[in-house]
Amino acid sequence: ACADDDTTASDDSAGDGGYDIALVSKGFQHQFWQAVQQGAEEAADEFGAEITFEGPDSESEVAQQIDMLQSALDRSPDAIGFAALDSQAAAPLMDEAANRDIPVVAFDSGVDSDVPLATAATDNRAAAALAAEKMVEHIDGEGKIALIVHDQTSVTGVERRDGFVEYIEENAPDVEIVSVQYGGGDHLESTNLATAILEGNPDLDGIYGSNEGSAIGVINAVEELGMAGDLTIIGFDSGQAQIDAIRDGTMTGAITQNPIGIGYETVKAAVMALEGEELPETIDTGYFWYDSSNIDDEEIQEVLYE
């Protein structure tokens, strides 16, 4: 809508050497997003760009993210990296970016729009299915399990829940999901949730935590109840606590994405776009299963963060 205001926007800051790239992510306080930022900064150093990195307080704050994207556009950066909490909500701003010739690279999960030139993301559904597969494997194909998910409505929350649940429904008829609850990724809340689930279902065989905070909540609960080792715990993402729990056997294993890679590839793609190079439509940054057997592999160590 504001196309006529600002036609010369993208020329402004190229003068002082680097490109100005604004990244609007889905969060900033959590370790995962810090790792994405780290990767983005590495790429920025490498390609001589300047980046800013912002994200809303939680993954339900769609409106706050839209405000951040709006402010980022008003700053007239050379390119934008965007991890949409809700693609549709962002559609008008995507159009505005297109009108103002600001290239957009999507990251973390796809943006349902033809504006982004490329998407650097993890396939969350497939990753969650892998987690489910490992769960079934470790509880020998039967038993009761529960899910602690970080969000009920956000894309990542829904995909990591549905990918997991669908795999179980299709491949493991003898596995019963007794409870799916949501702790907002808050460590304390997730701990309390997991405690209550374990109290209510003492015969539980496994729990899956869908992000770092959720997984740590499960570990805390199991340790407090003195049940470490009694059941299979599958986590998601990394961080010191999960790594420690995998090493000491409390946690069976976890799925990790490649957050540093996501950040790196996003900035790299943005720079390439600004230099006029062709971009692949999707840049799969991949996901990995890690447990005590492969945690020290170089390939795994590269994608873990503490």
Add this chain to the structure above:
Amino acid sequence: MKPVETAERTPEAGPEAANGGATLGTSRGFLRKQLQQILAFASLIVLVGFFALANSNFLTWSNMMGILVSTAVIGILALGTTYVIITGGIELSLGTGMTLSAVMTGVFLANLGLPLVVGVLGGIMVGAFIGFVNGFNVAILKIPPFIATLAMMLIAEGLALVISGTAPIYFTDVPGFTSISQGTLIPGVNVPNAVIILIGLTAVGAIILNKSVLGRYTFAIGSNEEAARISGINIRKWKILVYTLSGAFMGIAGVVLAARLNSAQPSLGVGYELQAIAAVVIGGTSLQGGKGSIVGTLIGALIVGTVTNGLRIMSIPQEWQTVIIGLVILVAVYTDILRRRRQS
């Protein structure tokens, strides 16, 4: 002694003129009073000046509109709840009640395919109904406002998720819906409708508060509920009306939000109540009740919106943004306190 003479002298110029109490005034006096209040908040002007100097992209038309648009939802919530707070109450179901209104608007328009006007009015009515229930619980059942609206906050949060099936409802197939927030009514001038709605509601809200019966009784109840009761005012009725009015504003905020996001997001909204109440209190309305102003509330919301936007534009690291916003609120309010103290 000449009582008439003293009564005629300086009708508007008492110490109240600036402190937002209910004062009597002619239409001219009314406007002047509202303007005075805007000027009173020097902090807002200082902030705008500061950011304009710090970053050349700040003082563009597009960014000014951006600030207003991003203030719109919190601002509308805050306007409505100003009444509740002046009665000495509080409204914690603002955020999730707004979400429930947005979800119901989605049900009316996207799921049931009702006509645009009907669906929008329906959404606003849902907000008003939530407010009515709050008012009933507070005025008739005598449940403390904090508890009544806290419970409603949880109930609305849950219901929004239940009704929407925990998934956003999209308005993609509802033509014209997004233009409620994003379109522009005034041709040629690039002012988004969300901004026009915010300004319009401020005007309407200020008139209701300062000139209407409801407004007068709002102040009376907040000032001394017992005295208002023994003066023969039907406290229950007016309190319910105040909460219902606040609910209607909440419903409007829900519609504007949904139109902005082109979707009803069922898990949005927790925490908005605190931001809205903060805007009201920064704007000079007292949580003790009895004192307050609608224009002050708008300014309170704009102060927060401006700082947030300005810091983002300046690319300050996000953790520092939070610290700075905290400090700015403290300084802005303290300056205002000092100014008033000097005045009296």
Add this chain to the structure above:
Amino acid sequence: MKPVETAERTPEAGPEAANGGATLGTSRGFLRKQLQQILAFASLIVLVGFFALANSNFLTWSNMMGILVSTAVIGILALGTTYVIITGGIELSLGTGMTLSAVMTGVFLANLGLPLVVGVLGGIMVGAFIGFVNGFNVAILKIPPFIATLAMMLIAEGLALVISGTAPIYFTDVPGFTSISQGTLIPGVNVPNAVIILIGLTAVGAIILNKSVLGRYTFAIGSNEEAARISGINIRKWKILVYTLSGAFMGIAGVVLAARLNSAQPSLGVGYELQAIAAVVIGGTSLQGGKGSIVGTLIGALIVGTVTNGLRIMSIPQEWQTVIIGLVILVAVYTDILRRRRQS
């Protein structure tokens, strides 16, 4: 009339005995009053009974301890802030202030490697200092408590992130730290320390509120600040002390939280303030000030903790859990209102 004779009759049995105003009492009377308050909240007992029938796993020792442990952090925050609320103030920096205390405990113990006791006391002192600053802003600068503590909420949130470098601080290398929450002091009896701390602080808190000069002045300030001032009470000093005390509780909550999570999570804490204030208000303390009780606060926190746990144990879908918790709060408080009305 024979005032003397009547004055001797049933010194404790006035209508206040149950409503949490400050009353004078003997040590026996004091205990009796606290017990009465526990019994008063029939709703809690009804709730426990209901869940016990609904799910056989509910009424186990381990689950009871689980409820208490999961109530501990919010409960401790709520205990401290009860004082602030009785003075007529409010404390919004509870959640993030607690986080900042936890982070600083991490800095002291994990980063600087100070001895356990020093680090823990340091963390508590950080909380007390945050409270002190709040008290200063409220009592000396006369900034309304809502604003002063809202600003502090943001400042503490930002500082926790800045100081920790937005990464959790782990206590893995601090021997004995986790046992502050998870260990058990009393050998043989399986009561986690977090629970012992919660109960202990309730007892200490109730004695301070009901038997100390600070407690008496807390009620006086909340009842009528101006009258308290004219009565020769140094309002500024005692208000600062009240906020500092509340801050110390916040610091303790931070340490207990960190010990429970074995880490200081810098992004935790937003929203806890509302849960804590809710516990206080459900427990019968009035946001208008002047009325309140520590035991009531504990019960308020337990009501919320019990319902949350019970619904989780029953694996009710989470969106319905929220709705039900809202309804239970409404019913519990309304029942209590009815009971009091019938009593008088």
Add this chain to the structure above:
Amino acid sequence: MTDHLLEIDGVSKGFPGVQALSGVHLQLDAGEVHALVGENGAGKSTLMKILAGIYQEDSGTIRVNGRPVHIDSPRTAQNLGISIIHQELSLMPDLTIAENIYIGRERRRGLGFFMDDRDLNRRAGALFDQLGISLDPRTKAGDLLVAQQQVVEIAKAMSFDARILIMDEPTAALTDSETETLFGLIRDLRQHHTGIIYISHRLEELTAISDRITVLRDGSYIDTLATPDTDLRHVIALMVGREIKGETRPAVPRETRPTALEVTGLSTKSLLKDVSFDLREGEILGFAGLMGAGRTEVARAICGADRPDHGDITVHGQPVKIKSPSDAARLGIGYLSEDRKRFGLMLDQDVGFNISISSIPSYTNAVGLVRDNQVRQTARHHVESLKVKTPSIAQQTTNLSGGNQQKVVIAKWLARDCDILIFDEPTRGIDVGAKEEIYDLLTTLADQGKSIIMISSELPEILRLSHRIVVMCEGRVTGVLDNADADQEILMDYATRAGAHGGMTV
């Protein structure tokens, strides 16, 4: 015989722990001023609140013009033509005077949705003209002094054109000249056949204004007397059940004693100009003056409640800086405010709490905990010695009658044991019997060596107790007199040396 305008028959009302009224009778005729008297807590206000629709009677009947009525809300009372001036001031501080007066009766415009504020102010202005009140209707009620609020309450009650007008201690906060104006108004109303129930503890007023007197004691009806045939001493005897001794004057002057408090050059921007006086040990120093003369402001400045712009204070010869009431309290200065609701009481706390709150640190044990037994003992002691009428010290002060609340505030300062006591209108709203007790108390305290400043708008009271009298007018001290040289005329002369303002005019 025609029906009475109002007939109260066998009305009873109980509160938890208190039977406030039992079987009370009262008849009021058109054009009659019917005085209602009784000790503090006798049930006068309760009866009036029943008529005003604030409380409902437990049993008994009320008839208006012979028709039995059930007054279930303030609105019903208004519709029956009953209007009341409340004893406890009940204005909405954030609203203007005009808004307060016409609340609920505003003229509306625009489909009944908007207020006509111009009309409101015009009506209030006209009302004030008619009543001779010089207040700006646009002033916030919260900015008014107690006396001015009382004037507004009177104006509000008058604005109803009521057939039955209840006045619950309307003159408690007024000085003599304003009282005279009020009496003029009452006589007017009597001409217009309004029935008036008049409650006051200033018994001499009854002779001046009332036609009949009904006496209540402990919630029971005692007797109704025709004023012209009645000796006030008889009324007092019926009220308190015993004889009250007559007036005396203090004998021994205290000029030779050392100075306890010396104030020099006290000034504030708003009002006070160069106020200087001294207070001797063991002396009662009376402060006389009209409403707004600045006596309260002097007291507030001395006790640190407000900061004066200039002025020096010495206590027992030592120059002191008093920045807050807690400084004053530490120096042994206590201040009993004229506005007990705002500055005196914590209404939602109990009697024991209120009595002990100023002195609570002196009841702590070794670990700093309050010894509640001792607190209770002290509280009971004061409740007994001041004859505070309360079911127990655990009663909330908000449930006490006005006069008994006043006694609680006095007890608070007695418990604190100050050397210098400033009593601002200490007998406001207190019954004759209790007044005598307070006079005795003040005299005893002075004899024990305490120094007392007594601000009062009742000249007889000042003349009776004070060793010396300071008279103020418009913020200046216009005279300091020995009691022996003073009488009411002389005091009034000094008090009007610069012309009064801000109240009802004569």
